[in-house]
Amino acid sequence: xxxAVKENFKMSGFLVFFLIHSTQTGIGMLSFQxxxxxxxxxxxxxxxxxxxxxxxxxxxMMVKILNNPSKDxxxxxxxxxxxxxxxxxSLLLIGYFFIIALTVLLAYINILRVWIFPSLKTWxxxxxxxxxxxxxxxxxxxxxxxxxxxxxxLSTGLMFSLYFPLQYGQLSYFFPLFNHSFSDLLxxxxxxxxxxxxFESLLLYFPFLKSPQTNIKWAHFALLFSTIKYLAxxxxxxxxxxxxxxxxTLWPTLEMMKIIEVPFLERFEYLFIFIWLMIxxxxxxxxxxxxxxxxxRLFALKPQLFLVVVLAFLFIAAQPFNxxxxxxxxxxxxxxxxxxxxxxxxxxLFVLYFAIKKMKGKRLAQ
Amino acid sequence: MQRTFxxxxxxxxxxxxxxxxxxxxxxxxxxxxxYNTLISREQLHHEILTFLKTPESSINHLQELRALIPIxxxxxxxxxxxxxxxxxxxxxFIQLDENYNEGILINIGDLxxxxxxxxxxxxxxxxxxxRVGFVEDIDxxxxxxRRIIKSDKLKFEESTVGSLSKTRVAIGYIDGITSPQHVNTxxxxxxxxDFDVIxxxxxxxxxxxxxxxxxxxxxxxxxxxxxxxxxLISGQLVIVCNGSPYVLIGPATIFDFFISPExxxxxWVIGSFFRLIRYxxxxxxxxxxxxxxxxxxFHYSVIPRELMGSIINSRVDVxxxxxxxxxxxxxxxxxxxxxxxxxPTKVGQTLGIVGGIVIGQAAVAAALTxxxxxxxxxxxxxxxxxxxxxxxxxxxxxxxxxxxxxAALWGGLGIMMGIVLILGHLLRLKSLGxxxxxxxxxFRYKDYRDSFVRSSVEFSYLRPGYLRPLTxxxxxxxxxxxxxxxxxxx
Numbered sequence: 001x002x003x004a005v006k007e008n009f010k011m012s013g014f015l016v017f018f019l020i021h022s023t024q025t026g027i028g029m030l031s032f033q034x035x036x037x038x039x040x041x042x043x044x045x046x047x048x049x050x051x052x053x054x055x056x057x058x059x060x061m062m063v064k065i066l067n068n069p070s071k072d073x074x075x076x077x078x079x080x081x082x083x084x085x086x087x088x089x090s091l092l093l094i095g096y097f098f099i100i101a102l103t104v105l106l107a108y109i110n111i112l113r114v115w116i117f118p119s120l121k122t123w124x125x126x127x128x129x130x131x132x133x134x135x136x137x138x139x140x141x142x143x144x145x146x147x148x149x150x151x152x153x154l155s156t157g158l159m160f161s162l163y164f165p166l167q168y169g170q171l172s173y174f175f176p177l178f179n180h181s182f183s184d185l186l187x188x189x190x191x192x193x194x195x196x197x198x199f200e201s202l203l204l205y206f207p208f209l210k211s212p213q214t215n216i217k218w219a220h221f222a223l224l225f226s227t228i229k230y231l232a233x234x235x236x237x238x239x240x241x242x243x244x245x246x247x248x249t250l251w252p253t254l255e256m257m258k259i260i261e262v263p264f265l266e267r268f269e270y271l272f273i274f275i276w277l278m279i280x281x282x283x284x285x286x287x288x289x290x291x292x293x294x295x296x297r298l299f300a301l302k303p304q305l306f307l308v309v310v311l312a313f314l315f316i317a318a319q320p321f322n323x324x325x326x327x328x329x330x331x332x333x334x335x336x337x338x339x340x341x342x343x344x345x346x347x348x349l350f351v352l353y354f355a356i357k358k359m360k361g362k363r364l365a366q
Numbered sequence: 367m368q369r370t371f372x373x374x375x376x377x378x379x380x381x382x383x384x385x386x387x388x389x390x391x392x393x394x395x396x397x398x399x400x401y402n403t404l405i406s407r408e409q410l411h412h413e414i415l416t417f418l419k420t421p422e423s424s425i426n427h428l429q430e431l432r433a434l435i436p437i438x439x440x441x442x443x444x445x446x447x448x449x450x451x452x453x454x455x456x457x458x459f460i461q462l463d464e465n466y467n468e469g470i471l472i473n474i475g476d477l478x479x480x481x482x483x484x485x486x487x488x489x490x491x492x493x494x495x496x497r498v499g500f501v502e503d504i505d506x507x508x509x510x511x512r513r514i515i516k517s518d519k520l521k522f523e524e525s526t527v528g529s530l531s532k533t534r535v536a537i538g539y540i541d542g543i544t545s546p547q548h549v550n551t552x553x554x555x556x557x558x559x560d561f562d563v564i565x566x567x568x569x570x571x572x573x574x575x576x577x578x579x580x581x582x583x584x585x586x587x588x589x590x591x592x593x594x595x596x597x598l599i600s601g602q603l604v605i606v607c608n609g610s611p612y613v614l615i616g617p618a619t620i621f622d623f624f625i626s627p628e629x630x631x632x633x634w635v636i637g638s639f640f641r642l643i644r645y646x647x648x649x650x651x652x653x654x655x656x657x658x659x660x661x662x663x664f665h666y667s668v669i670p671r672e673l674m675g676s677i678i679n680s681r682v683d684v685x686x687x688x689x690x691x692x693x694x695x696x697x698x699x700x701x702x703x704x705x706x707x708x709x710p711t712k713v714g715q716t717l718g719i720v721g722g723i724v725i726g727q728a729a730v731a732a733a734l735t736x737x738x739x740x741x742x743x744x745x746x747x748x749x750x751x752x753x754x755x756x757x758x759x760x761x762x763x764x765x766x767x768x769x770x771x772x773a774a775l776w777g778g779l780g781i782m783m784g785i786v787l788i789l790g791h792l793l794r795l796k797s798l799g800x801x802x803x804x805x806x807x808x809f810r811y812k813d814y815r816d817s818f819v820r821s822s823v824e825f826s827y828l829r830p831g832y833l834r835p836l837t838x839x840x841x842x843x844x845x846x847x848x849x850x851x852x853x854x855x856x
Contacts, residue, residue, distance in 0.1 A: 146793040
């Protein structure tokens, strides 16, 4: 099989924990609260739990089709749709991962512009970031995994800063409990499932894991950990802000960080935003790596060359997004695509894969 | 055509320190050739010439001549290259007949006479613990190692590198502990090695390193015998090079460079505390000045109100941008350090006073810099010297310059970009094919027993797993018989 990865390039299976968790917790953590409460209000924490549980099922499906023997989505597409059409579908995935990377990059640049450097040009910053991305991605998948590890350490460490806003929490903001209809909750969980996006890159790096059978539990732990993290963040946010205040706050997490004060440091959100660079880098790097991986598998293209092309496209594509409404529209669009990709396309693929497998098995038996 | 000794003789007889003499007695004639700069004259007179004159009969055969002389290191040879090599190493070549190529080589080399006999570990000082260091002679160095590790498993593999210097290089490892894969890698890289003169082991470091474009040292160098001993028993290999008091240790991880042997001589609580102080020192030393530049150029709003007053007061007369001011001071410190390193010790002390106190105070008084920055810069210089290995502390001092530049460009974001790049670089680095950031990444929780903190001897009985040692256990931990665990009965 083409996707066979040489044994010495494989990594310990438990590292999938860091890969999945770090790709899920990115730029979404800074602003996801506002969209979630639109329909479910103070009950939206239930929606996060629902979304997390649903994604566990999706993850289980993904692992089911990728496993035995371990392969990536390109093999599955070829298996399900035939070689030519399958490759064409895989090609669309490049666009998907590209747009995810673009959205994260632009959202971060936007935050920087709004909060810290109002006069900063998009091109300066995107150029600098792209050079860094190039250096990291050419280091190979192992370097990216290492980076994911450090990003998880940092984002988990930063969670402790929630202690400060929690002190100002009002328990009454949390009540009344359960006064939203189930359809409201579902709507809200749709918008909250968007923040978990990123773990679908597992479809491409799955063959890099050693003994996936025993280690896939770490993927589920990662998803669970992300759910807990988002849940904690959401609960603190709900306690800190009133509903009316929250619906008019673009970046609730950053607003909460503003109140932290230590004797030698004020405006803690500055530090928070800068450290967040470390945390968003995996969420940009891994999708970009996936782009290069797809082309390498489809056309046997040299990944360095294609990476330069992708980064150049990213640079050009980032330029028109110079104001907030455009970036906002883009991220809405991306989350729509991502939502349907994860919730609709992967289960579809799952059904298709096993149906075809059964049919082929029958044919062989006859 | 094979080169004969006579051909080679023509080439070397041009050198004035090459001597050819003959000894004639009643029965025999002997023809001696040697470099008088390389041999011990005393040995030549007492142990060779006296015995050459004793026989009362004619000697016709080289074996007879060999039996005559009471030195063990004698070989019969006729190959020109072999003879030349031995002459270079301090042998005397004795022939029975000038026209023959054959003769005996007697090693009476005195290569150590111009070399110091002992070395205090001045550059890697520790308050407690042995102070014996390596010297420039490989035999003494190997002796020092062998004297401490009394095991037949300790192996030294010698080879010669350098087309002109013909330097002896020995790979030391413990059979059954050190991973053979690492030994093979070094062996392979040394045999692919081409260089003319090896002045110091750091040349070997630079040529066989995994990445020569990195500011980070990928092999550890040490002049301390105890550190080398510790590296050997924990499963690393060492490379000893003739002419260099510094021995290389590989594969190294970045955390090895912040370990001082003294950590092991002090109680583990104290040792761990000092080690943590060192890590803090590194972070402080890299980050302090860039953060100052970032905060004062872009993010003054992060300074609390109470602190703002003193910073404004200190900067109010300074006419420069923070980055100019910071670079001015940092470069001053680098100048002081460089001058201090080049000057004789006694002059160096004067320099410390002149540089540290006079220049610093005068710069503040002249309003060239703010005194808060002066504190930051001198503290971070101080912190950078806590790193026990000189090569690493150089790297740390270097790293802050790109970070200052980035901080001046994009403030805190620039610093973060620099950190991302450094981290990405560290993740890429490998030492002898071993990841450089292990046990941090790839994460090995068992090896944390001796990394950021040093745990007590009851817990650190395992060798680091990332070195892939063949035997994992260093020693057995037995419960103490005289120590009860029932606190009620104490």
